[in-house]
Amino acid sequence: MVDVDRYLLKPWEPPEEKLYPVIDELLAAWQATGEIARTEIRVVGHRWSQRSFAIRDFLASNAVPYRWYSADDPEGIRLLAAADAGPDAVPLLLTPDGTALANPSLTEVAAKVGLHTVPQGDFYDDVIIIGGGPAGLGAAVYAASEGLHTVLIERQATGGQAGQSSRIENYLGFPDGVSGGQLTERARRQADKFGAEVLTARQVTGLEVRGPKRVVHFHNGSEIAARTIILATGVAYRQLPATGVDDLVGRGVYYGSASTVAAACVGQHVVIVGGANSAGQAAVFFARHAAKVTLAVRGPSLDRGMSRYLVEQVRALDNLEVRTSTTVTDCQGEFHLECLTLHDENTGMDEVVQASHVFIFIGAAPMTNGCPRASVATTPDSC
Numbered sequence: 001m002v003d004v005d006r007y008l009l010k011p012w013e014p015p016e017e018k019l020y021p022v023i024d025e026l027l028a029a030w031q032a033t034g035e036i037a038r039t040e041i042r043v044v045g046h047r048w049s050q051r052s053f054a055i056r057d058f059l060a061s062n063a064v065p066y067r068w069y070s071a072d073d074p075e076g077i078r079l080l081a082a083a084d085a086g087p088d089a090v091p092l093l094l095t096p097d098g099t100a101l102a103n104p105s106l107t108e109v110a111a112k113v114g115l116h117t118v119p120q121g122d123f124y125d126d127v128i129i130i131g132g133g134p135a136g137l138g139a140a141v142y143a144a145s146e147g148l149h150t151v152l153i154e155r156q157a158t159g160g161q162a163g164q165s166s167r168i169e170n171y172l173g174f175p176d177g178v179s180g181g182q183l184t185e186r187a188r189r190q191a192d193k194f195g196a197e198v199l200t201a202r203q204v205t206g207l208e209v210r211g212p213k214r215v216v217h218f219h220n221g222s223e224i225a226a227r228t229i230i231l232a233t234g235v236a237y238r239q240l241p242a243t244g245v246d247d248l249v250g251r252g253v254y255y256g257s258a259s260t261v262a263a264a265c266v267g268q269h270v271v272i273v274g275g276a277n278s279a280g281q282a283a284v285f286f287a288r289h290a291a292k293v294t295l296a297v298r299g300p301s302l303d304r305g306m307s308r309y310l311v312e313q314v315r316a317l318d319n320l321e322v323r324t325s326t327t328v329t330d331c332q333g334e335f336h337l338e339c340l341t342l343h344d345e346n347t348g349m350d351e352v353v354q355a356s357h358v359f360i361f362i363g364a365a366p367m368t369n370g371c372p373r374a375s376v377a378t379t380p381d382s383c
């Protein structure tokens with residue numbers, strides 16, 4: 001038996017250029033995760049609870065290892081009793097130092113698991129970047145590498161949408177593809193190396209011009225300022241116009257991919273909604289876990305919105321059914337998703353199918369207002 005974390009084929013000469021930097025990079029990545037990997041965070045919650053899902057998703061998207069316990073299983077019941085936690089305390093987060101956080105906010109979770117949530121100062125000489133997706137991380141790397149005093153603010157997890165991708169095949173410099181997690185981790189380390197500060201689990205809710213300062217307001221009422229703000233807030237997912245869907249979000253219905261629930265999809269029927277690359281990637285990913293995957297595509301063919309390499313992967317999978325000219329019109333379930341209605345645009349027929357999970361990838365609209373739920377205040381320029 002061997003335990004292989006990474007391996008590499010011996011690269012060409014000279015080793016100073018081809019071998020040592022690769023090993024340095026692997027060691028640095030291992031060192032960076034070592035501290036977190038030694039800790040053991042435990043989450044006790046309900047499988048179909050939105051709050052429990054939000055915490056698991058947050059930890060997973062920030063690459064924080066944790067153990068999950070169902071509040072209905074004997075070990076979950078034992079942990080709740082040991083922490084003297086009642087039903088209102090679920091989800092419960094238990095940290096290695098013995099702290100029990102009852103139904104915590106994401107900012108509390110972030111601070112407890114060692115993520116950086118509090119800015120080092122209240123004024124940054126140069127730049128504040130809002131949004132930690134590829135665009136924001138790229139801006140942080142280039143700003144900090146030019147010596148600018150830089151802070152990046154991310155409300156959920158760095159990596160943004162790209163961080164959710166199981167395999168990105170078209171990113172420059174990665175001919176064999178790269179997972180969103182790997183890409184994010186590298187970009188974060190690169191930003192860190194140049195001295196950019198990265199805050200996680202902090203939502204920006206307002207912007208203000210105050211004299212020469214550009215002020216950013218946080219959801220908890222605090223603020224920081226800089227001379228320049230870069231908005232890299234990405235997109236907001238388009239909502240599926242199906243009845244019953246809103247009540248089941250986080251309980252079988254997910255916008256975007258949710259790798260944390262992949263294990264729960266084993267042996268189940270999973271529906272993916274959408275006809276572009278992210279839907280295709282998710283369909284291929286979940287086909288490895290679920291008994292059956294249905295890809296519901298509104299358009300008449302896959303070729304319109306999906307890259308050819310992905311169409312080929314989708315078509316090669318036996319447990320993946322593609323239904324074109326099909327929309328999801330209704331989602332039903334008492335405590336979680338149980339079935340949904342597929343409407344065939346060609347025949348006009350509806351079909352109710354049993355499904356435990358639906359993942360929605362029907363596009364997104366740019367957050368061109370900068371910050372959602374933001375009150376964008378402007379005060380007169382006093383200088």
Ligand SMILES: Cc1cc2nc3c(=O)[nH]c(=O)nc-3n(C[C@H](O)[C@H](O)[C@H](O)COP(=O)(O)OP(=O)(O)OC[C@H]3O[C@@H](n4cnc5c(N)ncnc54)[C@H](O)[C@@H]3O)c2cc1C
Nearest residue numbers: 131132133134135155160161162165168204233234235278
């Ligand atoms: C599953 C999936 C697979 C994909 N695969 C590919 C692929 O293979 N190839 C490809 O080219 N593209 C792919 N994409 C698309 C690609 O990921 C996006 O184009 C890219 O992530 C956009 O980067 P961005 O930084 O502009 O925005 P985003 O990635 O959307 O990042 C924006 C960030 O800003 C944060 N934010 C927003 N508002 C606030 C606020 N008020 N305060 C603090 N933070 C805030 C968000 O939380 C988010 O992290 C995929 C997308 C998905 C979802």
